[in-house]
Amino acid sequence: MTDTAPAPGPRAAWSLPDLAARALGGAVLAANDESFAEKENLIRPYPVVHAAHTFGAKGQVYDGWETRRRRDDGHDWALIRLGVPGVISAVAVDTAYFTGNYPPRVSVDACRADGHPAVADLLKADWRTIVPVSDAKGDSRNEYEVADPARYTHVRLNLHPDGGVARLRVHGTPVPDPAGFADLPLDLAALANGAAVTGASNAFYSNPTGAIMPGLAASQADGWETARRRTPGHEWLDVRLAGRGIVRIAELDTTHLKHNAPGWASIDARDGADTFPLLERTALQPDTPHRFVLPGDRPATAVRLNIFPDGGMARLRLYGRLTPEALRDLETRFRS
Numbered sequence: 001m002t003d004t005a006p007a008p009g010p011r012a013a014w015s016l017p018d019l020a021a022r023a024l025g026g027a028v029l030a031a032n033d034e035s036f037a038e039k040e041n042l043i044r045p046y047p048v049v050h051a052a053h054t055f056g057a058k059g060q061v062y063d064g065w066e067t068r069r070r071r072d073d074g075h076d077w078a079l080i081r082l083g084v085p086g087v088i089s090a091v092a093v094d095t096a097y098f099t100g101n102y103p104p105r106v107s108v109d110a111c112r113a114d115g116h117p118a119v120a121d122l123l124k125a126d127w128r129t130i131v132p133v134s135d136a137k138g139d140s141r142n143e144y145e146v147a148d149p150a151r152y153t154h155v156r157l158n159l160h161p162d163g164g165v166a167r168l169r170v171h172g173t174p175v176p177d178p179a180g181f182a183d184l185p186l187d188l189a190a191l192a193n194g195a196a197v198t199g200a201s202n203a204f205y206s207n208p209t210g211a212i213m214p215g216l217a218a219s220q221a222d223g224w225e226t227a228r229r230r231t232p233g234h235e236w237l238d239v240r241l242a243g244r245g246i247v248r249i250a251e252l253d254t255t256h257l258k259h260n261a262p263g264w265a266s267i268d269a270r271d272g273a274d275t276f277p278l279l280e281r282t283a284l285q286p287d288t289p290h291r292f293v294l295p296g297d298r299p300a301t302a303v304r305l306n307i308f309p310d311g312g313m314a315r316l317r318l319y320g321r322l323t324p325e326a327l328r329d330l331e332t333r334f335r336s
Helices: 039-043 119-123 208-212 324-335
Strands: 027-031 076-094 105-111 128-135 141-145 151-160 167-174 196-200 235-253 264-271 274-283 289-293 300-308 315-322
Touching (some): 027 039, 039 167, 076 128, 128 151, 208 235, 235 274, 315 324
Antiparallel strands (some): 076 151, 196 235, 264 274, 264 300
C-alpha cells in the first residue's frame, strides 16, 4: 500500500482518472458551433461507434462533436466543466472516424472558477494555455502531456480552425474544496474527495478505479472485477484515502455481481509504517450492499481491500472523519 500520491511519470499520467468524466459530474457547457454533431458526445464514457453511410438531416452521423467548415480566420471551441477539479497531467483528443474532417491542430486552455459560474462568467475568466497549438491526426488518439501544477475547474478545447473530435479525456489528480468537508463525516475512499486507487492484484475485466467512483454501479462492468483465480492466494485492491482519517463505516457493495462476487473480504489499514486490521475477514453475499460498523479510532492514510479468493466489487465506501492536521493539509493544497 502507498500513503502518498507519486508525481506522475511520462506514461503514469495516462493512468490517472478522467476529471471530465460524466460519471464524476463533468459536462460540456457550451460550444461556439455544433452544426454537424453535438458537443455532449465529447465526454461520453463509451467507446466511439461509427456506421458509414448513415446520413441524417445534418449529414453523416458521427459519435462526436463536429463543427461547420470555417470561411474566416477564427477557430472553434467547446467549454467543459470538470466533474472534479484538480491538477491536469495529460489531455487526450480522440479523432476516431474523423478522417477528412478532423482539426489539423488543437489547443487546450484551462481556468479556475470555483462555485457555480454561468457560461457568461466563464467566458470572461482568466484562461491559461495548458496545451499550446499542436498538430493533430485524424482517426487517432492524440495525446498531450501537461506540465502545470495549478488546480483547474474548467477546460476549453480549441479546434484550429474547425472539424470533428470524438472524445476528450482530461487525466489528472483530484483536488476538492475542503471547505465542504468541515468536520463532517465523508467517504474517505471517494475519488471525488481526493482518494485514489494505487494498486490492484488483478484488473482483468475492469478498471479498479470504478470501485471508488460516485453513485451506484450501473452494471456488472461498473466497478472492479478480477479474472478467475486458479492458484492459491487472494486478490486485493489498494486505496490511498482522501487524507489521514478515522474510518467508522465500511460499505462493500457487490450489486450486479450475482455469480462472481467474492466469498469473503477483509480490510487492512496503514498509517505511516504501521499496518493494522480494519475489518476482519467476513462472508459476503452476491448482489448485495454490505455495511459494517468498525470498532476502534486509529487513523489511517491507506487501505487494502482483500477479497477471497477473487471476484468483483461494485463500490467501496469508507465513511469517517479527517484528522484536523489532514484537513489543514488539504486546505493548504487547495489554496496553492
